[in-house]
Amino acid sequence: MKFKSQDKQNQLIEKITAQHLVVGIDIAQLTHVARAVNFRGIVIGNPLSFSNDEEGFQILHRWIQSLQAAHNFNSAIIGMEPTGHYWLSVSRWLSEKQFEVVLVNPHLVKKNKENRDNTPSKSDKKDALVIADMVKNGYYSFIRKTSEAFEELRVFLSNRDSVFTRLVSAKNQIHRWVDVVFPELRQVFKKLMCRGSLATLRLFPTPEELRNLTPQDVVRGWKSIMQRQPGNKKAQALIALASHSVGSTQATHAYKLHLKQLLAEYDLACEQLQDVETEIIAVLDRIPFVKSMLAVKGISAISLAGILGEAGDLSGFVHGNALLRHAGLNLAEASSGKWTGQMKISKRGRSRLRRFIFMMTLSLTANNPEFKAMHAYNVQVKKMKKMRSLMKLCGKLARILVGMARSSEAYNPHKMMPFRLAA
Structure with a gap:
């Protein structure tokens, strides 16, 4: 089945008829602005x-109804930018009133703002008119309505990203603290965030405290919070290094308080990350086609949850290429006359979805035999650059995921391998 984006664009344009009132809304935090045009782009009303x-x-509702009655329109389509989270309430309210609500790309709004007056000026009223013009020209997309499970995945993944950012920040600050106060700790523990290293930082963080202890005291301290301890040898090395530490000896009380707070932040982030990932797994169990996808070697629950949370129900996509366009992984050509530029990905889509598709592709090329073979064939036989091969495999992955969701079939390695590779 061939998927042509131009066919979809034609359908979006044809959807706007002479009976449509086209409304553009410029979204803001407190006060929105609406403008209306007909299917030819003629401004209607104030x-x-x-x-x-x-x-x-309610004021917007009465305004739309009055314009429809005055100009004999029997339908209305309302476009807006997905600006932050401020558009969610108005779009939900309008949808409940049986209005057709669509979205326009903020990047395109910025590029089209000079169409009306050939000036770079910008205002809320002008932006609303630009949005209305874009809708009547077919430059819009529908809001993908998904079940509660997919909405939960999106919220959980957003929460996970926030928690993970805090966790990485806490780790980096702990590394910096060690470099300033006790840099020799790295000679005893190769991984600074291992259990033994963290136990040491909790019990006796500064070299000054370690100098006055015996190896038995250190091991006894480790035993109080760990079931398996590093041992007496590491305790001796730790004390010896602490005796000749080059770390800072000033503001000890302030450094210890800082470390205590960093460790508390690290523990909280770890606990929250575990909680949210448990919830993600529980939501995935409620989606029918997820089990067959997780059976594919190289696909993890978190990466699949990221794709489903951002894209919604994959069975709603007509083709894998539609998923690529939704993520901004579709190719963009640059050519003019005899000159042909380099093909690049458009990056006009959901950045988080793009990230999860790419990370899943990396995992598959490292762990899945079929993807690994195709990647090797692209690089060694077809002489592709590694990144170009990965982008091509992203398209393969998108088609596989959409196909599995639409057909409810299990993963078939022989079906997805090209004939020349399978032979």
């Missing part, structure tokens, strides 16, 4: 400013 609450939405 601009409307309305508040981001029930009263404001």
Whole structure:
């Protein structure tokens, strides 16, 4: 089955008829602005400013109805930018009122702002008109309505990203603290975030405290919070290095308080990360086609949850290429006359979805025999650069995931391998 993006673009344009009132809304935190045009782009009515609450939405509703009645429109389509989270309330309210709500790309709004007046000026009223123009020209996308499970995955993955950022930040600050106060600790523990190293930082963080202890005291301290201890040999080495430490000896109390807070932040982030990943696994169990996908070697639960959370129900995509366009992984050509530029990915889509698809592809090329063979064939036989091969395999992965979701079939290695490779 061939998927042509131009066919979809034509359908979006044809959807706007002479009976449509096209409304563009410039989204803000407190006050939105709406403009209306007909299917030819002729401005209808005056601009409307309305508040981001029930009263404001009712004013917008009456404004749309009055314009429809005055110009004999029997349908309305409303476009807006997905600006932060401020668009969610108004889009949900309008959808409940049976209006068709669509989204436009903020990047395209910026590029199209000079179409009307040939000036780089910018205002809320002008942006709302630009959005309305883009909708009547077919430059919009539909809001993908998904079940509660996919919405939960999106929220959990966003939460996980936030927790993971805090965890990495705490780790980096602990590394810096060690470099300043007790750099010799790295000679005893190769991994600074291992259990033995963290136990040492909790019990006797500064070299000054270790100098006054015996190896037995150190081991006894480790035993109080660890079931398996590094041992007497490492305790002796730790004390010996502490006796000749070059770390800072000033502001000891301040450094110890700082470390205590960093360790508390690290523990909290680890606990929260475990909690949210447990919830993610529970949500995945409720989605029918997930079990067959997780059976594929190289696909992890977190990466699959990231894709499903950002893309929603994959069975709603007509082809894997549609998923690539949703992620911004579709190819963009640059050519003019005899000159042909380099093909690049468009990056006009969900960045988090793009990241999860790429990371899953990396995992598959390292662990999955079929993807590993295809990657080797692309690099060694077809002489592709490694990154180009990975981008091509991202497309293969997208088609496999969409195909499995639509058909509810299990992964078939022989079906996805090219004939010349399988032979």
